Amino acid sequence: MIQEIIELAQGLDSKSPSFQSDCFSRLKTLNIDLSLEEFNSELAHWLTTSSLPTQLNVYNNFGQPPVTLFHNESFVIDLYFWLYSDTSIHTHSFTGAFKVLYGQSQQDIYQIIEKKKYTNDISLNDINIIDSKILIKGECQEITRGDQFCHRVLHLDSPTITLCIRTINDKHIPQRHQFENGLSILKVELEETIYKQIFFYEYLLSQSQKMAKTFLNGIIEKSSPSLIMNLFEAVLSGSLGLADESIEVFHHTIIKKFQKEEWFTYYLEACEA
Numbered sequence: 001m002i003q004e005i006i007e008l009a010q011g012l013d014s015k016s017p018s019f020q021s022d023c024f025s026r027l028k029t030l031n032i033d034l035s036l037e038e039f040n041s042e043l044a045h046w047l048t049t050s051s052l053p054t055q056l057n058v059y060n061n062f063g064q065p066p067v068t069l070f071h072n073e074s075f076v077i078d079l080y081f082w083l084y085s086d087t088s089i090h091t092h093s094f095t096g097a098f099k100v101l102y103g104q105s106q107q108d109i110y111q112i113i114e115k116k117k118y119t120n121d122i123s124l125n126d127i128n129i130i131d132s133k134i135l136i137k138g139e140c141q142e143i144t145r146g147d148q149f150c151h152r153v154l155h156l157d158s159p160t161i162t163l164c165i166r167t168i169n170d171k172h173i174p175q176r177h178q179f180e181n182g183l184s185i186l187k188v189e190l191e192e193t194i195y196k197q198i199f200f201y202e203y204l205l206s207q208s209q210k211m212a213k214t215f216l217n218g219i220i221e222k223s224s225p226s227l228i229m230n231l232f233e234a235v236l237s238g239s240l241g242l243a244d245e246s247i248e249v250f251h252h253t254i255i256k257k258f259q260k261e262e263w264f265t266y267y268l269e270a271c272e273a
């Protein structure tokens with residue numbers, strides 16, 4: 001079965017204008033007749049006996065876990081195991097399609113209209129649900145780049161397993177993280193530099209709180225608000241493994257920096273909801 005999924009990539013061209021619909025039709029024709037237990041067991045065998053392709057996400061919690069089955073530097077075939085519901089409303093920087101292999105999900109599609117722009121990467125939007133349906137086992141959905149396709153996929157079963165064919169390295173159209181109260185913050189991939197900076201901040205904190213705070217404020221000043229807010233979420237989620245004190249000082253610094261900004265009030269409101 002895994003081999004059959006990997007073979008979906010044959011002849012697919014991510015530069016083709018029909019890539020999105022090609023992904024959709026290939027996923028549509030894929031027929032998985034294994035029980036969940038058989039599927040899990042086949043993947044367990046593949047993970048321990050194959051040479052894995054480069055993984056698109058190693059630590060990322062988009063999927064618990066995400067597993068890249070195929071990677072050719074221009075698109076990937078990814079499996080996502082969902083144990084928890086993903087509640088984020090978002091647009092996509094990439095294109096492709098996904099299929100529900102096991103379980104089911106509720107998909108809400110939103111129309112978003114910009115109401116106020118705070119910065120290049122943070123805005124307030126009017127958002128309205130324009131379509132809502134249950135994606136049962138076997139259903140496929142095309143993924144269109146940009147603001148014209150904004151969705152939330154609530155995974156109703158645990159696990160729900162989805163299979164996605166999608167482009168990578170898409171730099172031109174940013175992905176939007178849309179909050180229900182209208183606030184929108186662009187998604188920024190955290191790269192090596194910012195990780196090293198934040199880990200060095202933690203080291204400095206063990207030496208001198210004053211130096212650490214100065215260093216941290218320097219990072220914030222030089223970075224876009226969206227980068228800082230994406231970092232803020234990663235730090236607070238615990239996924240960077242920072243010590244409690246480092247998280248607390250970081251948290252306090254961000255609050256102090258942005259508390260007078262209207263968009264930050266919306267952010268705090270969204271977090272409390």
Ligand SMILES: [Fe+2]
Nearest residue numbers: 090091092151
């Ligand atoms: Fe999505």
